Amino acid sequence: xxxxxxxxxxxxxxxxxxxxxxxxxxxxxxxxxxxxxxxxxxxxxxxxxxxxxxxxxxxxxxxxxxxxxxxxxxxxxxxxxxxxxxxxxxxxxxxxxxxxxxxxxxxxxxxxxxxxxxxxxxxxxxxxxxxxxxxxxxxxxxxxxxxxxxxxxxxxxxxxxxxxxxxxxxxxxxxxxxxxxxxxxxxxxxxxxxxxxxxxxxxxxxxxxxxxxxxxxxxxxxxxxxxxxxxxxxxxxxxxxxxxxxxxxxxxxxxxxxxxxxxxxxxxxxxxxxxxxxxxxxxxxxxxxxxxxxxxxxxxxxxxxxxxxxxxxxxxxxxxxxxxxxxxxxxxxxxxxxxxxxxxxxxxxxxxxxxxxxxxxxxxxxxxxxxxxxxxxxxxxxxxxxxxxxxxxxxxxxxxxxxxxxxxxxxxxxxxxxxxxxxxxxxxxxxxxxxxxxxxxxxxxxxxxxxxxxxxxxxxxxxxxxxx
Ligand SMILES: [Zn+2]
Numbered sequence: 236x237x238x239x240x241x242x243x244x245x246x247x248x249x250x251x252x253x254x255x256x257x258x259x260x261x262x263x264x265x266x267x268x269x270x271x272x273x274x275x276x277x278x279x280x281x282x283x284x285x286x287x288x289x290x291x292x293x294x295x296x297x298x299x300x301x302x303x304x305x306x307x308x309x310x311x312x313x314x315x316x317x318x319x320x321x322x323x324x325x326x327x328x329x330x331x332x333x334x335x336x337x338x339x340x341x342x343x344x345x346x347x348x349x350x351x352x353x354x355x356x357x358x359x360x361x362x363x364x365x366x367x368x369x370x371x372x373x374x375x376x377x378x379x380x381x382x383x384x385x386x387x388x389x390x391x392x393x394x395x396x397x398x399x400x401x402x403x404x405x406x407x408x409x410x411x412x413x414x415x416x417x418x419x420x421x422x423x424x425x426x427x428x429x430x431x432x433x434x435x436x437x438x439x440x441x442x443x444x445x446x447x448x449x450x451x452x453x454x455x456x457x458x459x460x461x462x463x464x465x466x467x468x469x470x471x472x473x474x475x476x477x478x479x480x481x482x483x484x485x486x487x488x489x490x491x492x493x494x495x496x497x498x499x500x501x502x503x504x505x506x507x508x509x510x511x512x513x514x515x516x517x518x519x520x521x522x523x524x525x526x527x528x529x530x531x532x533x534x535x536x537x538x539x540x541x542x543x544x545x546x547x548x549x550x551x552x553x554x555x556x557x558x559x560x561x562x563x564x565x566x567x568x569x570x571x572x573x574x575x576x577x578x579x580x581x582x583x584x585x586x587x588x589x590x591x592x593x594x595x596x597x598x599x600x601x602x603x604x605x606x607x608x609x610x611x612x613x614x615x616x617x618x619x620x621x622x623x624x625x626x627x628x629x630x631x632x633x634x635x636x637x638x639x640x641x642x643x644x645x646x647x648x649x650x651x652x653x654x655x656x657x658x659x660x661x662x663x664x665x666x667x668x669x670x671x672x673x674x675x676x677x678x679x680x681x682x683x684x685x686x687x688x689x690x691x692x693x694x695x696x697x698x699x700x701x702x703x
Contacts, residue, residue, distance in 0.1 A: 244268055244280060246415070251301040254291075263301060270335060276603030277594060281419055285389070288598060289515055290435035292420065298390075321574040325482045333541075334574035339671045342616050343628040344655070344662040378522060421445040427659075428454035428540055430565045434512035455538060457505035471620055476538035478502065478530040486689040488534040491578060493692070496523030496546075503528055510561050514597065525549055526558060531575055542566045543575050547582075549697035553565060554641055556583045556590025572603040577685045580611075585689070591641040608648040609680065611638050615673045616654075616664060626661050626663070 242251075251263035269292070270281040279294045319334035360517060417437045425432040426449050444450055444461055451466040455475040460466050479502050480494035496503040503523035526546045531540035548555055555577045562572040573699050581588040615637055619627035631649075649655050655665045671678045 242276075244271065244297070244302070244305065245308070246270060249285070249307055249308075250305040252284065252295060253301070254284065270417060271640065273440040283418070284384065287646065289418070292418075292515075295400050316323055319695070327419075339668050340617075340621075340666045341626055341656075341658075342619055342664040342666070343626045344664055345628050345630045361675045370415075378442060410623075422450055423447070424449045424514065425448070425509070426463075427450055427452045427563075430563070432512070432564055436512060436515040438508055438511035439507055440472040452505075452509065454540060456502060457509055457541075459505065459508070477532060478539065478541065480528075480530075483529075483692045484685070484690050486686050488530045489574070489683070490534060490539055492532065492539075492657050494528040496528060496529060500524075506530070507546075509648065510559060513561055514559055529575075529578065531571065531578070542571050545575050545579055547579070551590075553593075554588065555593045556580070556588070556639075557592040560592065570681060572599075573681065574683045574685060575608045576603060580639045581685050581690060582694070585690065585692055589635050589639050589641045591644055592595075604644075605648070606677075607649060608640055608644055609652055610674065610677060611640060613647055613666075613670070614678070615650075616666060617674065 248268045249265055250268075253261060253628055255264055256262050262289065264284045267282045268281040271277050272294075278297055279296065281292065281294050282298065283292045284288060320669050402562075413657055417432040419437060420434050421437050422434045422440060422445060425434060431449075436596070437513065440450065440459060444459065447461055449463075450459055451461070453465060453466065453469055453473055455477065456473055456479075458469060458473070477490070478492040478494060478593070479499045480492045481491050483493045484491035494503060494506075500523055503526070506528060507523065525548055527549060528544055528546050530544040531542045533542050534540075541563065543560075543566060544560040545560035549559055558574075560572075560579070561574055562575065579591065579592075588655050594598070598605060612634060615634060616629070619629060621627045631642055631645055634645050640648075649664065654669065654670070656663050656665045687696075
């Protein structure tokens with residue numbers, strides 16, 4: 236390919252781009268060019284693979300572009316601004332539930348009508364979706380030292396003027412320019428304790444830090460610095476060996492810390508900055524005050540290492556018990572995500588409420604929740620004993636009360652599992668052999684569990700506190 240040809244590739248072009256898939260095979264999915272940069276005469280192209288999750292976006296060299304099939308952007312609407320949502324590939328169901336039923340047992344669903352319940356499964360028009368929960372520190376603040384805040388206050392915005400929403404998130408109505416920036420991941424690599432993390436998405440760290448090959452974070456206070464030297468200097472002064480706040484759970488090496496977004500603003504903001512690298516579906520806010528953060532850690536002789544977290548509004552009018560939830564990549568696919576979810580419902584149980592995660596869920600989030608809800612509900616259904624040869628009975632409300640899973644989520648899970656059947660004038664839940672075996676296999680693998688006896692948590696009534 237001649238250099239002149241590569242020169243024609245501009246932002247907004249679409250063309251097939253070579254990538255290696257999970258099975259290590261080459262494929263040529265259609266991709267959109269989001270940005271072009273020139274590094275000492277060599278062009279690099281930032282591509283988004285259409286219909287793939289944004290986390291796979293990357294810089295590629297020109298030899299991976301199939302210029303024969305290039306589509307140029309239309310003149311008037313240069314690039315369809317899709318608010319960064321274009322990347323979400325519809326998540327495939329966790330597993331196809333087989334229709335063939337070898338019925339093992341059935342449970343009567345009382346009352347015989349689902350009508351009232353079903354009416355609320357898909358709320359018309361939904362409640363106002365408050366997009367929120369990733370709060371972010373003010374980017375681009377002037378730092379006092381070359382280490383970007385060796386003084387402990389420089390990453391603290393609590394001393395400043397009331398923080399205003401950052402105008403480069405999805406709050407902006409004219410997003411023609413900002414959209415491109417926030418659609419591109421801007422941090423190459425983050426060193427956090429013994430892990431090196433490759434961010435998936437944009438995060439509003441100060442711009443001057445985005446050019447670094449590695450951004451260094453103190454794994455305990457989550458302060459960010461520009462070099463290993465700065466980190467080492469920080470570590471001599473930072474005496475945190477666990478997240479701030481109260482340790483409200485400990486079993487074995489797993490602990491949970493509750494952090495008040497108002498009392499520990501710096502930590503909360505730094506946590507949100509880190510989390511934003513791996514969460515794409517929420518708007519950025521400065522304001523961490525209305526949130527509590529529950530950080531899960533794993534302990535070793537060096538300290539309590541962050542594994543993941545979820546945030547939660549102090550007061551939710553919509554029964555949200557989770558705002559944002561994330562397991563850090565080195566800990567993913569090992570059962571920690573479900574442990575976070577389980578913990579969020581344990582908190583709701585202590586509060587005597589049912590709860591639901593804030594929508595929309597990310598693709599990975601939805602998979603984890605589906606799986607958690609399925610296992611939790613099946614666990615209950617399979618524990619029901621029949622009396623006098625009668626089919627055991629349970630109501631949706633009872634399932635919801637026992638699990639603290641909101642009624643709508645119970646119903647959608649029963650429907651997703653395809654358990655609900657109508658039989659002789661009443662609804663019954665049919666547990667097939669496939670379902671039962673699948674569940675038992677899954678539960679054998681679910682070793683990490685929350686032990687409610689290890690919780691030291693008293694819920695606060697935030698509505699009575701006036702100001703946070
Ligand atoms: Zn620190």
